[in-house]
Each structure stands twice: as C-alpha cells, then as structure tokens.
Amino acid sequence: MTTVKTELGDSDFAADTHSDETFRDAARGYLQRVRGGDMGSLPAVLGLVVLFIVFGLANERFMSALNLANLVTQAGSICVLAMGLVFVLLLGDIDLSAGVAGGVSACAMALAITSHGWPWWAAVLAGVVCGALIGLAIGLLRAKLGIPSFVVTLAFFLGLQGVTLKLIGEGGSVRVDDPVIRGITIDNLPVTVGWACALLVVVGYAGLELYRHRSKVAAGLHHAPFGVVIARIVGVAAVTLGVTYLLSLNRSVNPNIEIRGIPYVLPMVGVLLIVLTFVLTRTPYGRHIYAVGGNAEAARRAGVNVDRIRMSVFVVCSALAALSGIIAASYGGKVSASSGAGNVLLYAVGAAVIGGTSLFGGKGRALDAVIGGVVVATIANGLGLLNQSSYINFLVTGGVLLLAASVDAISRRRRSATGLS
C-alpha cells in the first residue's frame, strides 16, 4: 500500500501539466486532435476558402463589395437561427419547427405594426415573446411527456404554417415597412462608427485575452501558451478589421450615390454571438447544457434539473428563431405564408452542423453557427449569381448538409476510438 501523500510536489499527480509547453507543442496537439476526429470548425473554414475561390473565379461580381455586403445581410438570419439551433442540438435534440416559428413570430410582429399601430420595439418584443411561448410549448411536450423532439417539432412545423396562413389570409402577405425594422438589413452604420466598433471589439478582445492569460499564469492554472493567445488575437483582429474595411468601401453601382458602412444586422449578430458564447461557456446554466447533452443521467444524479434545461433550450431556440424571422422579414420587406418554411430550417441546421456542432449532442459553440451560416449563405449567394435553376440550389444545399452530417458522424466515431471528445 502506498503511503498517503498530500504534498502536490511529490505526488504522482505532479505530472499534471499546467500548460502546453510551447507554441509548437500546442500546434502539434491541435493537429493530433484534428487527426483524431476533433475538427471543430476547420472543415467549415476550409470550405469557405474553397467556395470563395470557386465562386470568385466563376463570376467576377461575386467578389464585389456590393455582393459581399449582400452576403452579410443574407447570412444574418441564417446565423441567428443556427445559433438558436445550437442550443437544441447540444442536448442531442432537434427543432424542425424553428424556421416556421420564426415565420409566425415575424408575422405577429408585422401585424402588430400594420394592423394595430404598435411601435416597432413593442412589436419586436411581441414577436420574440411569441417565439418563446412556442418554444415553451415544445419544451413541455418534449421534457414532461417525453415525446421525441423530432415528432413534436414536426407537428409544430405543420401546425404553425397553418397559423401563419390564418393570420395573413390565403396567398397574401403582410408588408413590413417600418423604417427601423427595414433598416436592420438595408441601412448601414456610419463609416466612422463602424470603425470605432471594430476597434472596440479588437481592443476589448485582446485586453480580455491577455488579462485572462496573465491571471491564469499568476494563479498557476492550466493555460494556453502565449503564442496561441497572440495567434487568436491576431485572427480576430484580421477578420474584424478586414470585414470592416470591405464594408466601408463605396459599393454603389450608381456613381451618383454612395453606399458604404456596415449593415446593422452584422453588429446584431456580433452581439448575439458574444452574449450566447458567454452564456454557454461562463455560466452554470451553459455548463449544465453541455452536461445534459453529454450524459443526461450523470447530470441528473449530480443534481441538475434536466427537464428544466431541456425546456429552456427550446425556449431559447424559438426566441432566437423569432429574431431570425424578423431579420428575414426586414430583408424581404414582407411576411408571407411561406416565411420560414421551405429550406430555411434546413439551411440553419446545415449551418450549425457544417460549423462543427454535433447532431449527437454535447458538442458545439455559438461561433460554429456563425461560421456555418456564412458558408451556407455563400453557397446560396454564389449559386444565385451563377443563375442556376433552383433545383441545383436544393441539390447542392441538401448535399452539403449530408456531407456535414457525415463528417460529424465519422469524426464522432474517430473521437471515441481515440478517446477525444
């Protein structure tokens, strides 16, 4: 029998490493993880590069500032919906009704403005509450009755389309011409404000990362090597400032008017991304979502209220779907009977999965949804520019979703073989 050792120094536990020694070790560790099947967003980022090269070569208009700004506004609603779906997917559930829940909520918002004369903010609030209530109903049926989420949300997918039809009448549509709502996607931040925001994001991120690195080193906690921290900061700065630069160029095709600046939808998605990332990674609630997704029984035994977590993710998902529906209504200028139906949900699920969220639960980030959302929007945008018939669009998007799901399934198998998670 070994003697009791309580000193950290001489215990076998002293083998515990507080840091990957160097930048090179960290890079090697990352490569090892990727090879072991833990690829995260890497396929999505590589896919995005390939898509940009292909579409850029196929059509010179693709790389124009106008089209890139258009791409941003197209991606907005997909990203928001996909971020909501990440919450549900983290539990290994699915919400097939998220798209139409967004449609119904946008419809409620539009009717509140046009028929009842509500101010825009009250109407938006009503739309989001409408979404949250739909999510609550789904969550109750899923968690309390134990109906598989696939079936519950399929029923809502059909039922909610009926609700939208009833609200706006057969074949019609409701116009959205409130200047604020429309402005989300058609108006831009003044260029100087855009640059100020971008700098604030970069400086804030760098400050936070460096502060956390320093305090971790000081407290002797596990931390990433300094080189990795710097690489992350440089990456965030490059993307933020690059996008800001592109969107600050004049993109008007008419020489008499000038269009420049960041569309309002981009900071909206950015704020949501920051808030949701914070919730998922820094709060007990977020930790519990991952725990329930990883092993619901273990979470239950540890005292986590599994039913409440399960209900809450559907509420979050549908509320975000409502926001996404409102952004889509802003982009389209109307809400119609088919809002949120069709391939909207498929796009969003595809976005989340392409970005690296697992369909099996327990793995995913809000950032995955945004990266995946940009990939999906790029496909839709690029194919649209190439004037392909819509059947090609469906085929390609379906194929991409299938490809992403296959990558997810295969990498999951490799992860379990190599013991990574």
Next chain:
Amino acid sequence: MTAEAIPKIAPILELQGVNKSFGVVHVLHDVDFQVYPGEVTALVGDNGAGKSTLVKAIAGIHPIDSGTYLFEGKPVSVHGPNDVAALGVEVVYQDLALCDNLDIVSNMFLGRELRRRGVLDEARMETMAREALASLSVRTVKSVRQAVSSLSGGQRQTVAIAKCVLWNSRVVLLDEPTAALGVAQTRQVIDLVRRLADQGLGVVLISHNMVDVFEVADRICALYLGRVAAEVKASEVTHGQVVELITAGRSGNLGLAPAEAAQSM
C-alpha cells in the same frame, strides 16, 4: 447476529431494523447496518441478496417501510436523495456518472459549480480539483483540464471518487467500483478506497470480489436473502467462511440460526 465486541468508536451512519418490500416481495428483513468513520465496511452477498436495495435505501432512492435511519447517533428522516446528500453521504455508482464531453474539473463540480458574481469561478474550481486529486495521490492524470472521455476506466472511477473528497463527504458508498477494471486499475482504486478511509470517511464497498474485500475492508457485512447473515471483522474470518455466509447464510457458529436461514428460503 454474532456477539461482537462493542467498538470504541460510534458508527457515523446506522440503520436499525430496516424492512423494505416491493409489493409482496419482502426484500430487506430487519436489517441492521453500521458504517464507522475511518473504516471500510464491505457489503457482500449473492445476487438478489438485497445489496443494491440496501444501498438505494441508504442513498434515499428507496424509502424504507419501517426501521430507523441514524446519522451520528441521531435519527434523521430521509425523504429523498437530496436529504442524504445534505448529510454528507455520497454514492459512487457502478455505471460511472460522468459526462464524457466535459473535463475533469467540470465533472467534479457538476451541479455544484462555484460561482463568482454569477459567473463560473474556473480558477477556484481548478485549484480545488487539483488539490483533491493530489490529496489522494492520484497518478497518471495528465491534466485536470483533460476531457473525461480520454481517461481509462480506473481514472474515471478515480475522478468519481475524488468528487467525494472535494465535497467533504462523511460517508461514501461505492457500488462495485472495480467490476469493470483490469488488474492495475483495480489496484489503484483499492488503494484509493483505503486512502478515503484513512482520511476519516466512512466507506461502504459493495463487491463480489473476495480478494478486494479482504485486501481493503475492516469489517464485512454479509447479506443472505435480505437478512444480515453476519457482520464480522475482516481479520477474524477466513475467505471460506465469508463465502459460506454468502451462499448458505451461515458458517459454523457464525450467521443465521438454521431455522431462520431455512425460513428465508
């Protein structure tokens, strides 16, 4: 019941005359069971002897029909697992209750995360987890930020057990902790069980493996068809006697009276 020298230390947890039935099946008959601080009590018995039911009764999962539940000599009313957890009684289940996708620290604090201004206090959790593991001389863990999925069976069991140290538990019930482990890993876990008791916790080890039981247990409680056949000091019995207690309910002058043993059938 054998006449036994009254121990110098008082039991930390004690059940007196506990009965439990599921419908017409009378699973536990007047069971008396004690757990002493600083000692490992092995709970042995054949399949269907009532080991799991007894553990679940202690854990508060099954309410008892009659009998007294004493903690530190005082009767307590137990209505559910939370009451038992509040007393400082932890159960480490056979099918390890860990989340594969979370790291060691997150798993050890799951459901009881430390927070500072509403936000997870990762720094304090990591430090405390590291100290808990170090106090048990846990070996071969590369980093406390490792995902649990990358750990071996023995390491997982270790993390589950270290959780009890972290929460200053008073009594730990281990349900077949070595059932799925190899030789070296069993060694690790058995050492760990000993260290838990050395830290003053009352440890209950449920096991089928007589070698493990004799290696680590201070006392042995043998269940036979829902009755306590005997509660003996491990140093005072032989391997063979315990096996007889398990299979026949009696061994020489130990165990149930012949009539009682027969009646249990």
